[in-house]
Amino acid sequence: MNKRLMSVISIIVIFLAIAFVTTNRTQKNKQQVxxxxxxxxxxxxxxxxxxxxxxxxxxxxxxxxxxxxxxxxxxxxxxxxxxxxxxxxxxxxxxxxxxxxxxxxxxxxxxxxxxxxxxxxxxxxxxxxxxxxxxxxxxxxxxxxxxxESPLASHLNLIKRVVPNAKKLGIIYTSSDHGGEYNAKKMQALAQKAGYDVHMYTISTTNDMQQIAETMANQVDAVYAPQDNGVASAMKTLVGVTNKEKVPVFPAVNTMVKDGGLATVSVNxxxxxxxxxxxxxxxxxxxxxxxxxxxxITKGDMTINTSTAKTLGITLPDDIVREAENKGEIYK
CATH class of the missing domain: 3.40.50.2300 (Response regulator)
Known part of the structure; x- marks a missing residue:
């Protein structure tokens, strides 16, 4: 076997060895992802x-x-x-x-x-x-x-500041949502301790919202909507009813304010x-x-909806508006 052939064979062997190592390394890296x-x-x-x-x-x-x-x-x-x-x-x-x-x-x-x-x-x-x-x-x-977990005490304080004359508070949650029920009942206890006449309402699915909201809007002065997936999904239906009756809805998170709620202190x-x-x-x-x-994560930022406030005929306190401008969000 001449030297030239030996050189060619050596090059092929080296190439195959490198290819084998590279393939194994690539496969190993894929497995490690x-x-x-x-x-x-x-x-x-x-x-x-x-x-x-x-x-x-x-x-x-x-x-x-x-x-x-x-x-x-x-x-x-x-x-x-x-x-x-x-x-x-x-x-x-x-x-x-x-x-x-x-x-x-x-x-x-x-x-x-x-x-x-x-x-x-x-x-x-x-x-x-x-x-x-x-x-x-x-x-x-x-x-x-x-x-x-929602900053419930901050939410209740916000309700007091925005609608100080409200006496009857409606709280709505989904019966199958553990988190929603947990927050709703904790808020119920806080609100009752603060002197509110609390009315509890439940929906089984989002399809129930229209009827329950119509009943609730005629019985309360304000509504609290906790961190609840069913209520959040039906938020536009809820505020479509309550806005007509001039009843403000205070939800737990900022996206629910964007959907028509009046104001909240929301965890990001x-x-x-x-x-x-x-x-x-x-x-x-x-x-x-x-x-x-x-x-x-419990620290929240002020979020307000000025369009909803206008619809309801509510003037939001100046300090709340400033807080939303400086540290939170304003939906218009």
Whole structure:
């Protein structure tokens, strides 16, 4: 065998060796890219903002979708059977970590994960009461995340400042929404202690809102709409009724003010989601969810709707308007 042929063979062997190593390295890198499953209950501006925040939080921890992480986003569109199917999909495909946006989504993920792969809560109102963790300080299993518990005392104070003569307060929530009921009953206790005559109303689905709102608007001076996915989805229907009767609605989050509510002190939903994304990234890096405390986000910003105020014939106090201008949001 001549030297020239030997050289050609050597070059081919080296080339094949490099190609083999490169292929193995590429396959290994692909295998190392984790999968994050995000399950959202329904399309709604507040929940959509949480989802965007989750993605941003993961990115801040070095997990960029399509590069260093694969994000599989699923939306159940408020269908319980969809929640079950989508959560099982993540479990069957062995997603490295899942994120639940809204309590029903988180509960479905927790059940499907069965104590195995980590589940991150994104703005869940009552993690302990929802059966998701043993305690907020030491969750004790495969689940941790954030809680966006509403600043209820601030909401009640806002109602007093805007409509000081209101005596009868209506509170509406969805009977199947654990977080909504939790917030509604806590507000009921606060309002009754403050001297309000509180009337409680429930809807089973968004289809009930028109009829319940018509009844409520004729019985109360003001309405409180808690952080509740069903009420949030039917917010435009609610205010369509109450505005005609000149009854102001004070919702829990800024997106509900955008949909026609009068005013609120709102936790930023994007920042809430971002905090969950950061926690998800740290768990992917090895942090143990069992000893990773639930992070509570309760600080809110003033949000007002000047168009709704005009419709209702209400003049918002100057200090509230200034606060919204300087630190919050104004919808017109």
């Amino acid at each position: 984790p999968t994050v499953g995000i399950l959202q209950l329904v399309t709604h501006p507040a929940l959509d903002q949480i989802n965007k925040g989750v993605v941003a939080g993961l990115k801040s921890e070095g997990f960029v979708n399509g590069k260093t992480v694969k994000i599989d986003y699923q939306n159940a569109q408020a269908d319980q059977s969809n929640l079950k199917t989508m959560a099982e999909k993540f479990a069957n495909e062995n997603a490295d970590i899942t994120v639940g946006i809204a309590t029903p989504a988180a509960q479905s993920l927790a059940k499907s994960a069965n104590g195995q792969n980590p589940v991150i809560l994104a703005g869940i109102t009552d993690p302990v009461g929802g059966g998701l963790v043993k305690s907020n300080n030491r969750p004790g299993g495969n689940i941790t995340g954030t809680s966006g 939903q994007f920042e809430l989601g971002k905090a969950s994304g950061i926690m998800a990234g740290r768990v992917l890096k090895g942090k143990n969810p069992a000893t990773y405390p639930i992070k509570f």
